[in-house]
Amino acid sequence: MRNHVQTQPSSKIPFRPRKIRRLSSPSKSLPPSAPSIPLIPRAIARPLSSDGEIELSLRHLRSSDHSLVSVIDSLAPPSFESSSPPFISLTKSILYQQLATKAAKTIYGRFLTLCSGGGDGEPLVSPETVLGLSAQQLRQVGVSGRKASYLHDLAGKYRDRVLSDSSILEMDDEALLRVLTTVKGIGVWSVHMFMMFSLHRPDVLPVGDLGVRKGVQLLYNLKELPKAVEMEEVCEKWKPYRSVGSWYMWRLMESKSNKALAPVEKV
Template sequence: MTEELEFLIKKDKVLKQIHDDLGSPYIPNRPEGFETLCKLIIEQQVSLESAKACFKNLETNIGIIVPENILKYSVEELRTFSISKQKASYLIALSNAVIEKSLNIEKLSSFNDEEIRSQLIKVKGIGNWTIDIYLMFCLQTKDIIPIGDIAVVNTIKKLYNCNTKQEIIQISDNWRPYRSMATYLLWHYYLAKRNRKPIIY
């Protein structure tokens, strides 16, 4: 068992019960870079099943997911590849930021979390949820609670009998400095209750 799990299990009986019942959670690990940010944009506010299908359709039609290939297409053309109008505009905005060098994705890992957040948030279509997931999955940041994630929020509300954002934040403060691992446990519970497995692509 990892240090993070041991810490959380000793400190929080709800998380301990999840671990006792379901075992250790799956820890996502995605490569840093442009393609992952594109996936996260596509994953915003939809199921992972739907996002995976959209991404694969995009990949089939444009080839390697790099800024130059996305910028060959207009928003309307990208929509024909199962990408929504809004997300198509976000993918183009990200591609332009990389091409124009206002965002250097390769250097992000050399900055601290807040510096990374301040750079990514400038790109149209990249909000706190996308940044939180990028930090967790790609940079393995240990102390993130993605308040914008519906599955996490609803699971906390259910298991801890709370309703407000402030209550959720107060509960999650108890998991510092390992809120990311707590999030993985909550996702583990959420998927298990729905007989679903993590989607990897």
């Protein structure tokens, strides 16, 4: 028998059609040495930080998946606030990898000081600044040699115009996953977290995240931890708001363990 989360009365949320914006490919060409990344015009959904988008997502999830209703009604709605530009977010993602939050914050603070020369932190972090830092300088503030190489690879792709903040914002989820995983140290999970918590993309399903998988197993009373294919099948009904459904899976597991499972840092 599945354990149900205690429900609270829900308010009615008016529905309105979702808006999409169509973006064209950038006209700038890449240097001969850089690989070409075709940017086919796609329909990109409004980010979850847009006015009213969270309300629309909750309306959809309540109507499409009755198993989620009690979870949604027992918790405060998610908040996807404004975040740093893509380059800074990706840099922070690399630095935070496999570290406890407190240690990661300390190293990131030292990194910002190094980049700014004691100045105003994040606004001074740029590909040029990162490329100007040696591996030795980065090690002195606690960045491992491996992560230093990851940062230099990311910054190098910006320098060579393989990546840019504007191109990242214009790519659809599939293209973004394909391109960002060519950066050393950035895997599928990191891209999923970046799309959800930095770009606020509404329809990301992190099939490899243990917390989300455990939440799905608990919610649907599955005998085994679902694998990627089963995650796609079970969570199909959440589209086009799988990011929000995933967020509730983290919260569901937290309510059972009193332990934070989802990234809470703004990346």
